[in-house]
Amino acid sequence: MRISNGMRPGLILLAGLWSLPDAAAQDVRRIYQEYCASCHGQNLQGGLGGSLVDGSWRHGADDDNVARVIRDGVVENGMPGFGEVLSEAQTRALVVYIREMAAQAAERQTSFNRPTPAAVVRSEVHAYRLEMIAEGLEIPWSLAFLPDGRLLVTERDGRLRVIEQGRLHRVPVAGTPAVWAQGQGGLLAVAPHPDYAKNGWIYLAYSDPGPGGTAMTAIVRGRIRDGRWTEQQDIFRAPPELYRRGGVHFGCRLVFQDGYLFFTIGDRGAQNEAQDLSRPNGKVHRVHDDGRVPADNPFVHTAGALPTIWTYGNRNPQGLALHPATGELWETEHGPRGGDELNLIRPGRNYGWPVITHGMNYNGTPITALTAKEGMEQPVLHWTPSIAVGDMVFYAGEAFPRWKHNLFVTTLAPEELRRLVIEDGRVTHEEAIFKGIGRVRAITEGPDGSLFLGLEGPGRIVRLVPAEP
Ligand code: HEC
Missing domain, CATH: 1.10.760.10 (Cytochrome c-like domain)
Known part of the structure; x- marks a missing residue:
């Protein structure tokens, strides 16, 4: 508090x-x-x-x-x-x-919107109401709509849930992979293939249990038939010797673009490994949608480097999204104490962690004096103090026309939903849409342009709908 x-x-x-x-x-x-x-x-x-x-x-x-x-x-x-x-x-x-x-x-000195169900809340450019969609969940880590209107929800302790016509199926999808549900690990991201209507593929990213109490982010795809997870295929799995002990910083979000899949893995608490190209942690990766390594990935010809790496020096990327107009890949990254980042992700770049950072250690001891260095990327924006940045989405719907292409960023400890106006690759304005109704873990846009949010403590799914006077 x-x-x-x-x-x-x-x-x-x-x-x-x-x-x-x-x-x-x-x-x-x-x-x-x-x-x-x-x-x-x-x-x-x-x-x-x-x-x-x-x-x-x-x-x-x-x-x-x-x-x-x-x-x-x-x-x-x-x-x-x-x-x-x-x-x-x-x-x-x-x-x-x-x-x-x-x-x-x-x-x-500031007062914040703390919406109660059904009340009309006025934010800077839109009025909205908050509607309850589902309650009684554990930590809803990720939300993704299927083209038929069903909403998929991961619960971090390992369940994949389905919400259909506003109602949560009582029974989770059976047969999803066993996950390492400790610390920050568990069942994390879910995303349907962009051609789901044709191929039925659904992708899951999760903490995969390895030998001797270790774990690492892994990605699989499968199909849901009659409430069961079937036909599973591996998309990304690191060699077992690269799995790590420790319960923090798994990443991980999934984004598709032009037949490629981007995904993130946090540094797993081993901060120096974010700079080590032979390790999967502390990176953004890119593969083909079937898991093959693209021949033009930036480090395919670098000796000792993992060929799936797209960028490195990323501490714990919790949000990943494509800008709807430019197609650029944007990322939010959980910093230490201070130094949460919003980054524009470009192939082969080094985002600096832990050589440069705007933050310090959680116990108040310094990490480094360096906030910038030649050959390392600066964030588009850094939040110091940290806002415990989470998931993100660019708004592309019609329901809130004056939010078009704004970036919505969720936060954990401050329990806020933030709206960022982005012009020419810079953040020109930031607004707290609400505060104080729970840690905001996940966000996605619904088919009707309403914004769906996964809240924790207690685990709930709510949505913002327009309430114009
Ligand atoms: C002996 C008294 C004293 C101590 C000890 C002291 N300061 Fe100051 N500090 C001042 C005074 C007086 C000013 C105003 C100087 C001026 O107006 O030009 C000042 C100004 C500053 C400013 C600039 C503020 C501005 O308006 O730009 C900063 C930053 C600052 N101090 C930080 C610190 C920090 C951090 C420490 C401890 C490491 C510290 N100070 C210790 C007396 C002190």
């Missing part, structure tokens, strides 16, 4: 300090308390030095200027330079921390 009472942050900070072991001495909160709080206040609200959370900056608002003041100081005005005491990476962590605290302060 976010801190909502102006008195509480200080108490939480103090409690946190007392319980911190010495080994965590590098935690950014401690650095702040030790070196900065005497002048800028316990909660960054200001004192001898100005407030660091009021949004006004004398020496420049961007990250580079804030870092420069911390490093060099403004000695004549009473701000000492810390370049000799703090490393560049610690300075970077302080910038992330200042952004986090500023976002919390700003959020206390």
Whole structure:
């Protein structure tokens, strides 16, 4: 939960300090308390030095200027330079921390839409209502419509469910693959083949159990006949020696384009492997829709590289979608603490994780001072602090005409649905459509242009329908 009472942050900070072991001495909160709080206040609200959370900056608002003041100081005005005491990476962590605290302060001043069923909610350019479609699900990780109007839903603990004419089939599809349902792993993405009406193929991406408690993202296709998963074929499966222990960062989303299938695998918590082309994790991949490796993939001729790799240096891609007008492939990537990313995915590129990042470790210790480097891609947008970015969809329907081609991004911890306006490859506006009705895990557009969302805690499927006055 976010801190909502102006008195509480200080108490939480103090409690946190007392319980911190010495080994965590590098935690950014401690650095702040030790070196900065005497002048800028316990909660960054200001004192001898100005407030660091009021949004006004004398020496420049961007990250580079804030870092420069911390490093060099403004000695004549009473701000000492810390370049000799703090490393560049610690300075970077302080910038992330200042952004986090500023976002919390700003959020206390903001009111959000928190829709209740059936009530008309006004957002910036459209009014909508929220309708309940299904309840009693575990974590609905992925949503996909079939051309006949049925909605497929994966539940992360391993069930594939069908919603037909607004009603959830009581019995899950039988015979789907056994999944490694631990941590963040399980049954993840579902997507029908673009020619499903002709060929009946449905694709599943999931955490595949390997030897000795390991797992790795695998992709299969099959058909549903009489409520059963049948005729399964492997589309992607890594060699068993590349499977990994650990329960985090599986990716994984599926996108089809022109006979190709794109899919994502997170770094599996082994961050350096995102830079290692001999490993499948921390990558976006491309195969033919039957699993064959395309001859023109960027690393097919690179010795030791996995030929399915399309891009690398991707931490944990949770969203993947094609822009409806340009056909470009866009991706959302879960960052560490700070540094969630929106990326434009181009073949062969290195997206930098963990060599460059705008975030820091979850415990407040720095990862690196580098946010950019020659030969590594910058995100189109980064969210610092993190919004715990999830799934994404470009809106292409008619029901909400003024949302046309806007990007909708789901978020977990802040429980928000965000709308991003994109012009010429840049994000020009961002809006929180609602907040606070559960972690928003999955999104897809319905055949009638309404937006379907998978919520967790409790697991539900809702949709946004237009409610014009
Ligand atoms: C001895 C008191 C003192 C300490 C300690 C101190 N500051 Fe400052 N800080 C100031 C003062 C005074 C200013 C205003 C300087 C000015 O207006 O030119 C300032 C300005 C700044 C600014 C620029 C704000 C703006 O409006 O552009 C930043 C950023 C900043 N401090 C961060 C920090 C951080 C981070 C630390 C701890 C590592 C820290 N300060 C420690 C006194 C202090």
